[in-house]
Amino acid sequence: MIATESLSKRFPRVTALDRLSVDIGPGVTGLVGANGAGKSTLIKILLGLSPASEGRAEVLGLDVATKGGTIRERVGYMPEHDCLPPDVSATEFVVHMARMSGLPPTAARERTADTLRHVGLYEERYRPIGGYSTGMKQRVKLAQALVHDPQLVFLDEPTNGLDPVGRDEMLGLIRRIHTDFGISVLVTSHLLGELERTCDHVVVVDGGKLLRSSSTRDFTQNTATLAIEVTDSDEHPDGTGALRAALHARGVTVADGSGLPGAGHILLLTAQGEETYDLVRDVVADLGLGLVRMEQRRHQIAEVFQDNDEQAGTRSAQDAGKEAVGHGG
Numbered sequence: 001m002i003a004t005e006s007l008s009k010r011f012p013r014v015t016a017l018d019r020l021s022v023d024i025g026p027g028v029t030g031l032v033g034a035n036g037a038g039k040s041t042l043i044k045i046l047l048g049l050s051p052a053s054e055g056r057a058e059v060l061g062l063d064v065a066t067k068g069g070t071i072r073e074r075v076g077y078m079p080e081h082d083c084l085p086p087d088v089s090a091t092e093f094v095v096h097m098a099r100m101s102g103l104p105p106t107a108a109r110e111r112t113a114d115t116l117r118h119v120g121l122y123e124e125r126y127r128p129i130g131g132y133s134t135g136m137k138q139r140v141k142l143a144q145a146l147v148h149d150p151q152l153v154f155l156d157e158p159t160n161g162l163d164p165v166g167r168d169e170m171l172g173l174i175r176r177i178h179t180d181f182g183i184s185v186l187v188t189s190h191l192l193g194e195l196e197r198t199c200d201h202v203v204v205v206d207g208g209k210l211l212r213s214s215s216t217r218d219f220t221q222n223t224a225t226l227a228i229e230v231t232d233s234d235e236h237p238d239g240t241g242a243l244r245a246a247l248h249a250r251g252v253t254v255a256d257g258s259g260l261p262g263a264g265h266i267l268l269l270t271a272q273g274e275e276t277y278d279l280v281r282d283v284v285a286d287l288g289l290g291l292v293r294m295e296q297r298r299h300q301i302a303e304v305f306q307d308n309d310e311q312a313g314t315r316s317a318q319d320a321g322k323e324a325v326g327h328g329g
C-alpha cells in the first residue's frame, strides 16, 4: 500500500523526516511517535501535498512526486487540526467534499447519508458544525475522508481531544472501516497503547527516523516482562520486598518497577514460560500474601524509544555527532 525509500524532509531548522524506509501493507497500521516525530509531515508527502527533500515514496503503487492528484482521488485524508467550516451542517459539508471528489450530485447525497450514519451522526447532521462537540467534529472529519469510497485512508490523530469513551468509540469506528468496507487505514497517534488494540501493524517513528515496524502481535510477544503486585501481611509488612527476596533466593532476577508510571509497588521479571507464572503463584502462596495482579506488560512508547537509544548506544560511531533523538511519551 505504502513504500518509502530513504525519505527525508528538511525544513530550515529541523529535519522532520530522516532517511525513512518503510513498507506498509493492507490492513490497519498505526504510525506512532511523540509530537514532532514527523507523522504529519510523512502523511503530507504521501498525499503529494509536500515534496520530499530526498528519497522516494509510493502510495498504491503511484509515485508521490508525480501522481499526487491520482493518489488523492484514491486516498481519504482526515487532517489533525480543526478545519471545519462552522456555519454549514455536516451534511452540506460532506456532500460538498464528495462533489469535490468527483461524485455526481445524487451519489454524493446518498454516500454522505450512508457515511454520516456509519460514523454515528444522525439528526445532528442537519445542524451547523460550529455547535458540535469535539467528538462530533472528529466524526465529520472522518466522514469526509471516507465519502468517496477510497482504497486507503490517512487519519491524523483522530482521537485527539476525545475523552476515554469517545476515544474507544473512535477506535472502534476505525477498526470497522477496515472490517466492514475493506479500506486500509494509516492512523497516527502519540499513544502506542491505544493503537495496539486497533492496529494489525505498528510503525514507530522518532525524530523523523524509523524506530520499529512490526506486527502488533510481535510487539506484544517481544514483551515477556511480568508485572506482579502483592498485598502486605502481618508477617510481611513489606510484601513486595518479601516476594523479591524469596524469588531472588530461587534464582529469579527481579527489577523494581517503581520508576515506571503508575507502578508504585510493582515487581518486574522476565517470564521464561508457564513455569514462571507457577513459580510466582507458589512463592506468593508460601509467603501468605495476596496476589493483586500478575500480568504480561505491554511496551509503552517511552520504553520503545529507550530500547532504541540503548541499541543506538551499542552501535558504532556512525551516528556520533548527530542530534540526540528526543524522547516522547
Ligand SMILES: Nc1ncnc2c1ncn2[C@@H]1O[C@H](COP(=O)(O)OP(=O)(O)OP(=O)(O)O)[C@@H](O)[C@H]1O
Pocket (backbone or CB within 6 Å): 011, 012, 014, 015, 016, 033, 034, 035, 036, 037, 038, 039, 040, 041, 042, 080, 157
Ligand atoms: N512547514 C514547516 N516548516 C518548518 N518546520 C516544520 C513544518 N512542518 C513541520 N515542521 C517541523 O517538523 C517536525 C515534524 O513535524 P510533524 O508535524 O510532522 O510532527 P508530528 O509527528 O505530526 O507531530 P504533531 O502530532 O505534533 O503534529 C517538527 O519539529 C515540526 O516543528
